Amino acid sequence: MTACEHIQAIGSVKTAKSYECEECVKIGSSWVHLRTCQRCGGTRCCDNSPNRHASGHARATDHPVISSAEPGESWLYCYPDDAFAES
Ligand SMILES: [Zn+2]
Numbered sequence: 001m002t003a004c005e006h007i008q009a010i011g012s013v014k015t016a017k018s019y020e021c022e023e024c025v026k027i028g029s030s031w032v033h034l035r036t037c038q039r040c041g042g043t044r045c046c047d048n049s050p051n052r053h054a055s056g057h058a059r060a061t062d063h064p065v066i067s068s069a070e071p072g073e074s075w076l077y078c079y080p081d082d083a084f085a086e087s
Pocket residue numbers: 004005006007064078079080081083
């Protein structure tokens with residue numbers, strides 16, 4: 001798999017400010033894995049989570065790329081291009 005132009009445009013990868021989904025916290029829900037938006041730096045939950053806040057945010061805001069916020073993982077993913085890259 002090759003990185004798309006959105007991933008290639010990222011200089012330094014934003015990391016999670018706090019290890020929680022900022023949307024799930026508001027509604028008292030839970031999540032499976034966490035992803036950090038590389039445009040605004042917000043951390044939200046993955047598509048295995050019931051609320052899928054990270055992909056919902058990407059669609060709603062046109063912020064295409066997230067990084068994994070999971071400890072020990074360093075990769076980037078672009079939703080519109082379905083592109084993946086190690087970071
Ligand atoms: Zn892309």
